[in-house]
Amino acid sequence: MVRSRKVCEFGLFIIMKEFEIILNVPMECEKCVEAVTKALTPLKLSSINVDLEQNIVATKGGVAPSTIVKTIQETGKDAIIRGTGQPNSAAVCILESFDEKDYHAPVKGLARIVNVNDTELFIDLTVNGLPKGTYYPSIRNSGNLSEGALSTGDVYYPLEPIEVTTPSSSSTIIESLGASKTPGFSGQSFLYAQLTVGDLIGRSVVLSALKDKVTKDSLVGVIARSAGAWENSKMVCSCSGKTVWEERKDALSKGLRG
Template identity: 30%
Template sequence: MLTSKLEVLVDFGPKVDTETLNKTLSELKAQEGIKEAVYKDGAILVETCLPSSQVLELVTSKSGKRAVLQGFGETQSAVAMISSQSCCKSQVMGVIRFQQTPEGPLVADGSIDGLTAGSHGVHVHDTGDLSQGCKSIGDHYNPCGAPHGGPSDPKGSRHAGDLGNIVADENGRATFRIVDNVLKVWDIIGRSVAVTEGRDDLGRGYSPTSKIDGDSGTPVACGIIARSAGIFQNPKRICACDGVVVWDEKDRPLAGKGRRVEDKPKRCCQQEHTEHVKPCCRV
């Protein structure tokens, strides 16, 4: 069982209730898919093979407190905030995190909302150019010049960026954890990741585009892959961009109306040079 370590901040308040903390840790460790849960340096460290969004829901339900993911993975990590980039009628938004595990495989962990129910292809693309939205991100990342395939295919029989399919439920949410043996985090930072409108046939179909993109259609959401913090690499709690603290940010949109409290518009500027500021809370 290949696991990832997650650093989960829990809003226990100024003083941690020991009874609540111990109960939370005990119940987390009893969950199938969670190998370990310990309290360390002000956060709960969870070792798991479950998707991070599922772990956050478990921590929230077991503790009765708000929880946010502060760090993902022990080694080099990356993240992409994906959206529909104004390309479509639907508003697709989500996050995909990438971790290079010590064992070698890459983990792609994500949660995406706004999709139509059913299967959707996920692919890493050549460039991080969003000047024309998802139309300018290039072809699938394919350094070996291979035909399109699936994540179970060997290196020479698939695009390196072919990550297969995710499945959205009736509410339009897809929660997933993909383990891949071809991609490496250091090769994809600065590129982009996209989710397509349809199912990827993994290069096994009869359509003329099967060996190109799995006949999965055009991207409905995409985002640039950027370097992100691993566990205990980011001790800061306020966004320098707008001064929103991590607990408030959890329940606010990424940008625009409702993001910042209007009566405190200069908080980010006032806090900008303190040790508690970080460039962007969500990454």
């Protein structure tokens, strides 16, 4: 099995494959459009399209979704990812702690996965609220979380380590999942793998503080399919009648994830 590799590290050269990201961003005027466009321009994306009327930002390039979100949020505006890549090419995994000490703040990470062709994908991994150090992510054979990470089986695909060294207060990605008050440190890595999303649905991602070993306090989450670009255009939920922004506020106020 081929090991995954961190993009452009250790002298490895990986040609960045492009994919599309669709985001909802609340904008009120042309100055908002200018601010978002100006912020994203240094990222060297191949295209940036900002639709003021629909409150949509569409980008194309080889940049991590978390980087796009963080860059927009630094302008003072929120950003919600509504789709990435082609239909049936994207997945998401929320990483949680099953340790009793984290009962009130279990969410510690988020992995966004997107295929860029039939054999390759990128994993945008962001973690938060952890002790400083090196952590070892892997995709596991099973999505069985009956015993947390301990019940996920053997390694299906190993991933490169992630360094967690930045104070948690600087992480906006995991804050959006309701874990902004969690102390500790954060980290982000954009990982490459020779896999397809179809191979991964129902399996799990585990993040361990120990190399080649899973422990009771290892983070874990099940990989689920997510929307491709332009597949999720609803602004109002047909069930609740609330907008995506109202549902966002409700989720954060209740500490809900996702």
